[in-house]
Amino acid sequence: MNIRDLINRYKTDDRVTEFTKALNSTKNPKIQLKGLVGSADAIVALSSYFLLHKPLLFVLPDREEAAYFQSDLESVLDKQVLLFPSSYRKSFDFTQVDTANVLARAEVLNELNHDSEYGKIVVSYPEAIAEKVIDRSALEKNTLEISLGAKLGIDFINEFLIDYDFDRRDFVYEPGQFSIRGGIVDIFSFSSDLPYRIEFFGDEVESIRSFEIESQLSVTDVKSLTIVPNVQAKFLTESNISILDYIDQDTQLWFKDVEFTLDIVKAGYKKAVELWKALSLDDKNKNPEWIDPKFAFSDEKLLGDHLHDFPLVEFGKQFFYKTDHRFEFETKPQPSFNKDFNLLIHNLKENEKEGIVNFIFTDSPKQIERLYAILEDIDKTAKFTPINSMLREGFVDPKIQTAFYTDHQIFDRYYKYKLKKGYQKSQAITLKDLRELKSGDYVTHIDHGIGKYAGLEKVEVNGKTQEMIRLIYADNDLLYVNINSLNRIAKYSGKESGVPKMNKLGTDAWDKLKKTTKKKVKDIARDLIKLYAIRKTQAGTAFSPDGYLQAELEASFIYEDTPDQLKATQDSKKRYGIATSDGSIGLW
Numbered sequence: 001m002n003i004r005d006l007i008n009r010y011k012t013d014d015r016v017t018e019f020t021k022a023l024n025s026t027k028n029p030k031i032q033l034k035g036l037v038g039s040a041d042a043i044v045a046l047s048s049y050f051l052l053h054k055p056l057l058f059v060l061p062d063r064e065e066a067a068y069f070q071s072d073l074e075s076v077l078d079k080q081v082l083l084f085p086s087s088y089r090k091s092f093d094f095t096q097v098d099t100a101n102v103l104a105r106a107e108v109l110n111e112l113n114h115d116s117e118y119g120k121i122v123v124s125y126p127e128a129i130a131e132k133v134i135d136r137s138a139l140e141k142n143t144l145e146i147s148l149g150a151k152l153g154i155d156f157i158n159e160f161l162i163d164y165d166f167d168r169r170d171f172v173y174e175p176g177q178f179s180i181r182g183g184i185v186d187i188f189s190f191s192s193d194l195p196y197r198i199e200f201f202g203d204e205v206e207s208i209r210s211f212e213i214e215s216q217l218s219v220t221d222v223k224s225l226t227i228v229p230n231v232q233a234k235f236l237t238e239s240n241i242s243i244l245d246y247i248d249q250d251t252q253l254w255f256k257d258v259e260f261t262l263d264i265v266k267a268g269y270k271k272a273v274e275l276w277k278a279l280s281l282d283d284k285n286k287n288p289e290w291i292d293p294k295f296a297f298s299d300e301k302l303l304g305d306h307l308h309d310f311p312l313v314e315f316g317k318q319f320f321y322k323t324d325h326r327f328e329f330e331t332k333p334q335p336s337f338n339k340d341f342n343l344l345i346h347n348l349k350e351n352e353k354e355g356i357v358n359f360i361f362t363d364s365p366k367q368i369e370r371l372y373a374i375l376e377d378i379d380k381t382a383k384f385t386p387i388n389s390m391l392r393e394g395f396v397d398p399k400i401q402t403a404f405y406t407d408h409q410i411f412d413r414y415y416k417y418k419l420k421k422g423y424q425k426s427q428a429i430t431l432k433d434l435r436e437l438k439s440g441d442y443v444t445h446i447d448h449g450i451g452k453y454a455g456l457e458k459v460e461v462n463g464k465t466q467e468m469i470r471l472i473y474a475d476n477d478l479l480y481v482n483i484n485s486l487n488r489i490a491k492y493s494g495k496e497s498g499v500p501k502m503n504k505l506g507t508d509a510w511d512k513l514k515k516t517t518k519k520k521v522k523d524i525a526r527d528l529i530k531l532y533a534i535r536k537t538q539a540g541t542a543f544s545p546d547g548y549l550q551a552e553l554e555a556s557f558i559y560e561d562t563p564d565q566l567k568a569t570q571d572s573k574k575r576y577g578i579a580t581s582d583g584s585i586g587l588w
Contacts, residue, residue, distance in 0.1 A: 003389045010047035020048045022325045030321040031313045035329040038393035041315045042072035055119030055251040068392045070123040071417035075389040084108045084124040091127040092268035103175045106190040106228050126264035132240035144227040153203040164229035181467040190228045215487040242298045244306040253312040258320035266300040334394030345382040358384040361391045362407035442492035449503030449510035474504035
């Protein structure tokens, strides 16, 4: 059983089939879904999506609620759902731009420009949809598509990127930057999470691949790449349009609270106008990307008029539009058990008597193990089915005789939506470190040992000019390291206060040092193995195996264990304990 099987139950449910028919019955109908609690709204919305496959735009009251709702959608779909954020750190404060959010907005606009088999799903909130965006045709006109085998020429790309305010650097490390090293062009587009490396053979594109910023190692090869400029700074003009003008006409709008959204937009627009009036002419001239709010934002009247042009579903507690299309779901919130497992068991059994099937959602197999252990000790007759997905909040739907419970509510654990994963920091030298290195600083190459950094130098390799890292070793030996091998260099971090001894290229001194170090590590490991062998031969104190109270204690920790914490716990139990014939554990 998985979450898609549960979605299929809703796809055939009378309430869902009826309101999906209503969505297609007239032009731009307004529909009210009442009685949706917890994550029932996301489940029902996706059930209708699987029936109609229309584009969806969800508008939640604020950024946090939007992120939790997005997390529910991603759990069901098992793929990324687009979040359309506000460009600013503070709502409607256009003087404080958040680069990461600008990147996310550009990514959404770019995705909406590309056709797909099924409609796109976007989640947003009032401050974000109030901001105007570049016209769709203008974005298409100012977007560069690069494909394998295309004949473009490096000079053309250089001119294009400079014209669209990309910043040329030695190395790229944030959106809006590019670098050219011989026949290699690195570009960090505003629609990508990672930069891309394009290799040319003459004027022909030979390869395109994304790469990690810090290690410079390739991630994936791609056949084409879309370069999107900074739509926030470059194209903010008087011809900007609402995001509702940008999306497809058949998009279905889902609002948690229409009136609250209009109130937020009204207050925010007023705030932006007052801020604009308070700015000096000098400030405005120095920051041409700041424009009059009447061109940068939609007010509540314009937004309200736009809402009439789309089919709209209200699914919160308050309803704005008058309509005959009202549908009752009558779902109930997940009961609060307060970590009382006798109460949980009683509830599971009562549900079974009423014909309600119990499902418990978690993305942690360990939590399911703990729950089974607790029920094993207290009452084996209580039944539930685990679902390997996470929802933000559980609910019970008596109509389809199903209880959707979440483990974090059962155990009173903290639940946080998962942020989009970025790159992991490594021990290798980073581009930031490289920019901060000065000639004469000591570095360590994993294969050649300790040397001195001597700057960057252009070197011709197989007819192509490439940027190399220049290292000086003993007797002024030189080593040139390709930027693609940046991960093999680390900044020297010896503990001694004196000057380190540099290695000489072409000798085995560095290899001998590494072998000696490895031998010492092995000696230490051997001594530890002997010590633990002696401990295992000695009699220890017997402890009973983990019971339900131990499982309950571990499961009730408010935060989920990190992978490192979980491993440390498991290793500790293995390290200090042995199973005995009676099932107890000997601990020393």
